[in-house]
Amino acid sequence: xxxxxxxxxxxxxxxxxxxxxxxxxxxxxxxxxxxxxxxxxxxxxxxxxxxxxxxxxxxxxxxxxxxxxxxxxxxxx
Numbered sequence: 001x002x003x004x005x006x007x008x009x010x011x012x013x014x015x016x017x018x019x020x021x022x023x024x025x026x027x028x029x030x031x032x033x034x035x036x037x038x039x040x041x042x043x044x045x046x047x048x049x050x051x052x053x054x055x056x057x058x059x060x061x062x063x064x065x066x067x068x069x070x071x072x073x074x075x076x077x
Contacts, residue, residue, distance in 0.1 A: 012037070026052075
C-alpha cells in the first residue's frame with residue numbers, strides 16, 4: 001500500500017531508505033523508500049510501539065486515516 005501511495009504521489013524513492021520504524025529490518029528493501037516517503041509526508045505513523053508491521057494487513061480504519069491525511073495534505077497546497 002505504501003508503494004502504491006508513494007508512486008501515485010510521484011514521490012522520489014530513496015534506495016534502502018531508513019524508515020525510522022522499530023521494525024525497519026522487517027520492511028522489504030524495495031518498499032523502504034515508499035514507507036519513508038509516506039512517513040515524511042505525515043500520511044502514516046505506523047502502529048503502536050513505533051512499528052510499521054509490513055507483513056500485517058491494513059484495516060479499513062487505517063486505510064481511511066491514510067486517505068484523510070492525504071486529503072489534508074492536498075488541501076494545504
